[in-house]
Amino acid sequence: MHSKSLKAKDSSLVSYYILCALRVALVLVPQVGYIHPDEFFQSVEVIAGDEYGLEVTRTWEFNRTFPIRSIVIPYVGLKIPLSMLRFVSMYTRHYLGVNLRGTYVTLVFPRLLMLALSFVNDWSLWRICKTYGLDGQFRMLTLASSYVMLVYATRTFTNSIEMALCSLLVYIVTECMIHSNTVIYQREFLEEKYRKAQKTVDRVRLYKLKMSLPSHSLNKCALMATICVFGVFNRPTFILFGFPFVFQWMLRGMGTKTVSFSDFNIRMFTFVASAIPALIFCIVVDSLYYGYLTPAEVERLEIGINNFVVTPLNFIRYNMNSDNTKQHGVHPYYLHLLVNIPILYNVLGVIAVTSFVTMIYRFGSAEYTSLPRAQSIVGLMVSAIFFPIATLSFINHQEPRFLLPITLPLILLHAPKLKNGLCSSYPFKERSLLKDFLYNHFLSTRASSRYLLRVWYTTNIALTLFYGFVHQGGVYQLAEHMGRQIEVRSATTHIHLVTSHIYSMPQCFLNLPSTQTLLVNPENGQKYRRDRQFFLYEYGSLDLGQLYKKLKLILDISEMKAISSNQKYLLYLAIPSSLSEELNNVFHNRTSALVKHTQVKVFYPHLSIEAMPKLLGQHLCGINTDADELEDTCPIYAHDDEQNPFSVSRVLKEFSSLIHQFGLILYRIEVRKKIE
Known part of the structure; x- marks a missing residue:
């Protein structure tokens, strides 16, 4: 039996290493899937624009008048590495002809940094299991096999950073707990022996042993406080995830003879004092970045309260207003518990919720002996999972990624x-x-x-x-394709891209120089800005009839400029292929407008929840370009057996149609030269 157990453990460890290698490989492939716009627009888009001087989209969260996102973590974690990459790129491009600023590197390099950070979760889990003598190998295997680690943890989400910081905090607190419990037990044991000792020699020896015990009350206080400050500035919801751990750290040993309420107060005040240096650092960095504080004002010591901005405070103020959060979507209060947890952790999430409901039932039935102790690691993990879930459920905007920090406690407890x-x-x-x-x-x-x-x-x-x-896998591929098109086109050609029913496209992948940067002509000293070459129009889930009107308006304006000032232009439309048949019908019904759409490229795979594929009814012909050419290009209309829904030909074409709907089509929109 012992040999079988060892073989099972070895097998789990080998499987874990394979999954770690898979995590690395999935970053390098790369993953073209696009979970949420925040993975780019709260990090890569902003920092790449600042570091490389690119034309990017700065979202409202980085508005200088009321910023709610701190720049500290992106600056330290991304801007400094990008600066080093830019420096190395100068030499690789000169000596090797290798450009390290391409679209692939812009996507993968930040994810490699997040990949390295993701292993903080693995390391923390392993250390906790080793400290408490738990089965670490299966828990590590469970963690590594979760798509949360394979996908979410390697993306540039603030939630992924929050998860890593929270996991590190879990390890520190659990280590402090077991250390304090050991020291407290030894101290109480020696004190009991000291009271019972009769001989002076024994009392002296026991007193020396008691005084030689290591201190534990304020252990790792400064490190914890610093992690918490950076966690809050990264994402203020860290307050909710970190509170159970910090409170448990302050509560260690309460109820014993050697730890009193005064120790709790001392720990609390020391923790707050230890957080001040990191707090000042983060506030000063944000204030300098957003222009509230300038080096000249620091030099002249002209500093007042209005020279500082506290971004977490702005974040909380913004989200406390339900009207603001409604703009991002309103969700029911039970969504986190009943939907988001199962989405992230499937059966393991269901097990966690079921176990928690069972604990509540036992508490209501007065079965207190079946419940974990408040100061035990089980009690800590239960509170670390469900306290933030309960508090976040009161916010009317809820997304699965908001719960990423509960990953380690949930796996530690229930794997x-x-x-x-x-x-x-x-x-x-x-x-x-x-x-x-x-x-x-x-x-x-x-x-x-x-x-x-x-x-x-x-x-x-x-x-x-x-x-x-x-x-949303076609969005990155679209950006990569448009970047190549911009490179080969003349700088005097304006390129217009209209998108519909897809997520926002990060412009940092286009590698376009910023048109906002003020430049100086070295010959005459005249200041100027670059002319805009690329124009992006994102219309969300706009009705296709309205979308056609937008396209027609852009086309008319571009044609007028082409006639009046000989301004060359190209107009493109990117839309999920599941909408291609409907789009064909819209263009077909408006032939008098003399506008045609020509398919340029289809990017696979791509799925937009806003435009789900149709299981039946749309044929492969639907992805063709002009609706009035369908009868000539599509053989489906030439066979009578197509009327039979169970014919092999019909079934195969329906299946082909379904597969082709998982794509993102890029159309060229132009004026029809003649009516055919």
Whole structure:
């Protein structure tokens, strides 16, 4: 049995290393999936614009009049590495002809930094398991096999940084807890022996032993306080995720003879004092970046309260107003608990919620002996999972990624249940057919090995593929293609790109110099700004009829400029291929407008939730360009057997149509020279 256990552990460890290698490979491939605009527009888009002087989109969160995003973490974590990369790129381009500022590097390099940060979660989990003597290998395997680590953790989300900082905080607090418990136990043991000792020699020896015990009350205080400050400036919701750990750290040993309420107060005041240096640093950096504080004012010591900005405070003020959060979407209060947790952690999330409900039931039934102690690691992990979920549920805008910091506590607490089952023994007091069925098929170890592990791995594979490569996967490919088009086109040619039913396209991938930067002509000293070459129009999920009117307006204006000032232009439209048939109909019904659309390229795979593929009804011909040419280009109209819904030809074409709808089509929009 012992050898089998060792083999199982070795197998888990090998599988973990394979999954770590997969995490690295998925970053380098690269993943073209696009989870949410925040992964670019709260980090890469802003910093790349600042460092490389590119034409980018600065979102309202970085508005200098009321900034709610701190620049400290992006500056230290991304701007400094990008500066080093730019320096190295000068030499690689000169000596090797290798450009390190291309679209691929702009996408992958920040993700490599996040990849390195993601292993903080792994390291913290391993250290906690080793400290407490827990089964670390299966927990590590569970963590590494989660799509949260394979996809979310390697993206440039502030939530991913929050997860890593929270995991590090978990490790520090749990280590302090076990250290304090050990020291307190030894101190109380020696004090008891000291009181009972009769001989002076024994009392002196015991007193020296007691005084030689290491201090524990303020252990790691400065480190914790610094992590918390940077966590809050990265994302103020860190207050909710970090509170259970900080409170537990202050509560260590309460109720014993050697730790009193005064120790709690001392820890609290010391923690606050230790946070001041990091707090001042973050406020000063933000104030300098957003222009509230200038080096000249510092030099003249003309500094007042209005020279400082506290971005977390602005963030909280903004989100406390429900009218503001409504603009980003209103969700029901139960969404985090019943939907977002299962989306992130599938069966493991369901197990966590079920276990928490069971604990509440036992508390209501006065079964207190079955509940974890408040100062135990189990009690800490339960509060670390459900306290932030409960508080975040009061905010009417909820997204799954907001819950990423609970990943380590959830896996630490519940991962073994994937292989051992929810119950190690029969949990019911009385037997019945229904209870036997529940135990044998859902709760026992046999049921777990049969269902839970399979569901866990299958779901995570599917979600890795979906969010890593399919969801909005054409946006990056579109940006890469447009970047190449801009490079080969003349600088005097204006390129207009209209997008609909897709996420915002990060312009940093186009590598366009900023038109806002003031330049100086070295020959005559005249100041000027670059002319704008690329124009992006993003219309969200606009009705296609209205979209056609927008296209017609842009086309008319461009034609007028082409006639009056000989200004060359190119107009493109990017739209999910699932809407191509409807788009063809719109253009076909407006032939008098003399506008045509020609397919340039289709980017696969791509799926927009805003434009889901149609399972039936749209044929492969729908992705062709001109609706009035369908009968000539599509053989589907030439076969009578197509009327039979069960014919092989019909089924194959319906399947082909479905597959082709998972794409993003780029159309060239231009004036029709003649009516055909």
